[in-house]
Each structure stands twice: as C-alpha cells, then as structure tokens.
Amino acid sequence: MYISLTDLFKIGIGPSSSHTVGPMRAARRFLMELPDGALAEVARVRVELFGSLAHTGQGHGTDVAIQLGFCGELPDEVDTASIPGRIAEIARKQLINLLGKRSVRFQPLTDLRYNLKDLLPLHSNAMTFRAYADEAAATPPLAERTLYSIGGGFIVDEDEAFVGSPRGGEATVPYPYSSMAGLLLHAKREQLPLMDLLRANEHALRGAAATSAFLDRVIDTFFNCIDRGIATRGELPGGLGVKRRAPDIHHQLTVERGQRRAAPHKMLDWVSVYAIAVNEENAAGGRVVTAPTNGAAGVVPAVLRYARDFCDVEHDGLHDFLLVAAAVGALCKMNASISGAEVGCQGEVGSAAAMAAAGLAAALGASNEQIENAAEIALEHHLGMTCDPIGGLVQIPCIERNAMGAVKAISATSLAMRGDGTHRISLDQAIDTMRRTGADMQAKYKETSQGGLALAQVEC
Numbered sequence: 001m002y003i004s005l006t007d008l009f010k011i012g013i014g015p016s017s018s019h020t021v022g023p024m025r026a027a028r029r030f031l032m033e034l035p036d037g038a039l040a041e042v043a044r045v046r047v048e049l050f051g052s053l054a055h056t057g058q059g060h061g062t063d064v065a066i067q068l069g070f071c072g073e074l075p076d077e078v079d080t081a082s083i084p085g086r087i088a089e090i091a092r093k094q095l096i097n098l099l100g101k102r103s104v105r106f107q108p109l110t111d112l113r114y115n116l117k118d119l120l121p122l123h124s125n126a127m128t129f130r131a132y133a134d135e136a137a138a139t140p141p142l143a144e145r146t147l148y149s150i151g152g153g154f155i156v157d158e159d160e161a162f163v164g165s166p167r168g169g170e171a172t173v174p175y176p177y178s179s180m181a182g183l184l185l186h187a188k189r190e191q192l193p194l195m196d197l198l199r200a201n202e203h204a205l206r207g208a209a210a211t212s213a214f215l216d217r218v219i220d221t222f223f224n225c226i227d228r229g230i231a232t233r234g235e236l237p238g239g240l241g242v243k244r245r246a247p248d249i250h251h252q253l254t255v256e257r258g259q260r261r262a263a264p265h266k267m268l269d270w271v272s273v274y275a276i277a278v279n280e281e282n283a284a285g286g287r288v289v290t291a292p293t294n295g296a297a298g299v300v301p302a303v304l305r306y307a308r309d310f311c312d313v314e315h316d317g318l319h320d321f322l323l324v325a326a327a328v329g330a331l332c333k334m335n336a337s338i339s340g341a342e343v344g345c346q347g348e349v350g351s352a353a354a355m356a357a358a359g360l361a362a363a364l365g366a367s368n369e370q371i372e373n374a375a376e377i378a379l380e381h382h383l384g385m386t387c388d389p390i391g392g393l394v395q396i397p398c399i400e401r402n403a404m405g406a407v408k409a410i411s412a413t414s415l416a417m418r419g420d421g422t423h424r425i426s427l428d429q430a431i432d433t434m435r436r437t438g439a440d441m442q443a444k445y446k447e448t449s450q451g452g453l454a455l456a457q458v459e460c
C-alpha cells in the first residue's frame with residue numbers, strides 16, 4: 001500500500017480526524033458494506049465505542065460524526081453549517097435516515113454506547129457496529145462489525161493492514177519507499193530532487209492533471225480555513241469557555257504591519273495566528289484538512305501560508321512543499337503512528353512539524369539532505385510529547401500547540417539550511433524513536449484525558 005497525497009491530506013471536518021472523520025467514514029462504511037439486501041431489513045443500529053473514543057468521543061464530536069455517517073454523509077462533502085440542525089432533529093424525532101434510504105428508530109442516549117472499561121486488542125480507537133432486524137434490538141444482530149480509527153481519518157477492520165504495516169513497497173509507483181533512506185537512495189540514483197520523485201509517484205497513481213488539481217484544492221481549503229478563522233469571533237463549543245483569539249491577533253498584526261516599532265520576532269505571530277485560525281475552525285467543527293490529523297491540522301497550512309506570504313513561494317513551490325510534506329507524514333504513519341491515541345501528541349503535532357519543515361525546505365530550494373535534516377530536527381524536538389486535551393476537547397493545549405509546532409518547523413528548516421545536510425540522527429531514527437517512546441507511554445497520556453494537562457483545573 002502506497003500512502004499518497006490523497007491519503008494524507010483528507011478534506012473533512014473538525015474537530016478530530018481519529019474521533020470525527022474516521023468514525024463518520026466507519027459508520028457509513030458499515031452500512032454500505034452490509035450484505036446485499038440487508039439494509040432493507042434493518043430496524044435499529046447501535047454502536048459501542050471503546051478506548052479513547054469512549055473517553056473523549058463526546059468532546060471530539062464522535063457521536064455527531066457517527067450519526068452523520070449513518071445518514072450516508074462523507075466528511076469532505078457534508079454541509080458543516082447544517083450539522084447542528086440535523087443532529088437536533090434526530091434527537092427530537094428519535095429517527096435516523098440510514099444512508100438517506102431508510103428511516104429507523106434511533107435514540108442517541110442508548111444507541112451510542114461508551115464502553116469505558118474494555119479495550120479491544122488491536123487499537124484503542126475501536127467501534128463495534130451492530131444492525132438489528134427488530135426495533136427493540138432484543139434479537140441477535142443481523143450484522144456486527146468492528147472498525148478501528150487509526151488516526152488521520154484512516155479506518156481499518158481486523159483483516160486490513162494495520163498501524164505500522166502499510167508500506168510503500170509495491171510496484172504501483174516508480175519509486176516505492178518505506179524509509180527516508182530508501183527515498184534518498186532513489187534520489188541519488190536518479191540525480192533528482194525528492195519532490196520530482198514524489199511527483200512521479202503521484203502522477204503514476206492518478207495522472208498529472210488530477211494530482212495538480214488535488215493539490216490546488218488542498219491549498220484552497222487550507223487558506224480558506226485560515227481566512228475563516230481570522231474572520232470569526234466568539235466562543236468555541238464544548239463548555240470550556242475558550243474564546244477565539246485569531247481575529248484579535250490578526251487585527252493587531254495588521255495594524256502593526258509596516259510600523260517600525262514592530263519587533264522582528266513578531267513575524268512569528270503571523271505564523272502562530274495562521275495555525276490558531278485553523279485550529280479554532282477545527283475545534284468549532286469547520287472544514288479542515290488532515291495534515292496529518294485534524295488535531296494537528298494547523299501546522300502545515302500555517303507554514304505553507306508563511307512560505308507564500310513571507311518567502312514569496314509561488315504555485316509550483318507550494319506543490320513541492322505539499323509533495324514532500326506528505327511523504328514525511330507517510331513515513332511517520334508507516335513506521336510509527338500519527339495517532340495521539342497510539343503515541344501521544346508527538347505523533348500528531350510532531351509529525352506535522354516534521355512535514356512542514358521538510359515542505360518548507362523543499363519550497364526554499366534546499367538539497368535532499370537538508371530537507372531530511374529539517375524534518376528530523378522538527379520531529380526530534382517533539383519526541384515524548386503527550387496527548388492530554390482538557391475535557392477531551394481539541395482546544396487546550398491543542399490550538400497553541402499547533403502554533404508552537406509551526407514556529408519550530410520554521411526554525412528547523414532554517415537551521416537545516418545553514419548546514420550542508422550532514423547530521424548524526426536520521427529522520428528514520430527519529431521516527432523509530434517516536435514509535436518506541438509511544439509504546440512506552442502510559443495510556444493516560446494517549447488521548448484519554450486522564451493525565452497530564454487534562455487534569456489541570458480550568459478557570460472559566
């Protein structure tokens with residue numbers, strides 16, 4: 001399995017790729033893949049959530065996502081403005097329209113079950129779906145299936161490739177790879193920059209025009225999200241009382257622009273406000289792109305916007321940025337994880353920072369070795385970072401954490417480009433360290449909101 005651009009950058013909705021995008025796709029998939037004719041017999045559907053989905057699912061909108069998935073919605077197509085009204089209507093009428101074809105009884109309080117006790121062996125983010133022929137769900141289910149949301153909106157069942165196993169080793173692309181070392185070797189043999197190899201791979205999968213159109217769509221979605229975020233005031237949902245900050249910070253920066261009194265380091269506030277804008281949109285359930293996840297959705301667009309607005313990177317350079325960023329994200333996913341529930345926040349914001357650092361280096365004309373070094377520096381200094389969202393909401397510390405990840409990514413690129421690309425720790429070693437560190441991390445630090453900052457009292 002080759003993890004391509006379209007696997008990494010999934011256009012969807014907030015607030016979480018593993019807890020919102022994945023469950024929505026899983027609920028839809030469960031119904032879509034029922035045996036022929038079975039949907040016509042279904043009178044009730046239920047889902048049981050395990051692990052991190054049970055502990056923080058409500059804060060992450062898993063309940064909403066599953067209901068939308070049962071209705072047949074897809075994360076990249078659902079009209080985000082209509083969601084609150086639709087969910088309220090399901091609760092009021094106690095009816096859900098399965099795949100838009102069949103209305104059945106649905107009581108969110110009993111049909112969405114949060115199993116806080118048990119963990120399924122394959123992954124913390126597990127969902128067991130059941131469809132019944134009787135409305136009371138008193139007889140054995142017609143169909144039962146467990147699906148796992150493994151981060152970044154990816155879903156798998158027990159038989160499918162699992163975390164750490166999808167490898168870029170098949171002959172569907174001209175330059176398969178499963179490590180940065182392998183990718184660098186291709187580049188050395190072919191005497192090509194990394195982005196040219198990666199572009200050739202993507203073209204082999206879907207053609208040049210479709211690849212370019214997809215990249216343009218991702219860039220538009222990124223930048224529209226930033227623009228919406230800096231234009232939207234108010235309080236984020238969830239009850240923590242978190243006020244959106246992006247509009248005020250952006251206003252201050254706009255006023256200060258061109259003024260001599262603005263200290264040079266304030267340029268970093270632009271990067272921060274771009275990331276904050278995206279993550280506030282994400283927290284509000286808006287349209288975002290997994291990069292590589294929703295929780296870490298702000299880092300890559302913030303650095304991409306910085307490249308465009310402050311480094312004069314143009315259209316083709318932005319494409320180079322995303323091609324290389326996606327490859328680094330794919331390596332993190334293949335050889336460690338991009339799921340906070342599996343390896344903590346190092347896998348989300350850390351991977352995003354590595355992606356952004358490599359992407360920026362590529363867009364600025366760095367050598368292949370400098371690109372690899374940039375990604376390695378960015379990831380190395382996120383190692384060990386836990387996932388501890390307060391109240392299970394992707395707000396504190398997630399929103400600021402993306403701003404910090406973006407700033408670190410730029411510093412990593414800058415440092416790497418001051419060297420000649422030689423360094424002691426490779427990106428592959430840093431990714432493997434992330435995997436091992438994540439395995440050692442206690443469950444309370446992996447998106448369960450039972451440890452770390454999640455235990456801090458929030459003053460409302």
Ligand code: SF4
Nearest residue numbers: 295340345348387398
């Ligand atoms: S702490 Fe990091 S990994 Fe956890 S939800 Fe927030 S952004 Fe995602």
